[in-house]
Amino acid sequence: MAASALVFGAAGALFPRRVIDVAGRLLLAGYENPEELEPAAWYVSAARGQSALSALAGVIVLALEYGPPLGDDEVDSDAEE
Numbered sequence: 001m002a003a004s005a006l007v008f009g010a011a012g013a014l015f016p017r018r019v020i021d022v023a024g025r026l027l028l029a030g031y032e033n034p035e036e037l038e039p040a041a042w043y044v045s046a047a048r049g050q051s052a053l054s055a056l057a058g059v060i061v062l063a064l065e066y067g068p069p070l071g072d073d074e075v076d077s078d079a080e081e
Contacts, residue, residue: 002065006058012051016044019051 012019020039028034039047 002058002061004058005054006062009051009053009055009058013048013055016048016051020044020047 017039020043024034024037024039028037
């Protein structure tokens with residue numbers, strides 16, 4: 001799940017107009033002339049930001065899952081004896 005969030009989030013952050021175009025085709029399939037609709041600049045920026053946050057969440061989850069454990073830097077020498 002985290003890897004897919006990272007991949008799709010990065011794709012959406014790099015190519016937001018393409019993602020909006022594909023989503024528009026899927027969501028507006030029953031409407032007349034959906035290809036003539038043009039997204040506003042704020043919408044493209046919002047899509048880019050949302051995708052970047054999704055990619056960041058994917059990176060964080062992968063780092064927490066596969067990275068070194070946090071807080072285990074200090075080993076108690078008395079506990080080992």
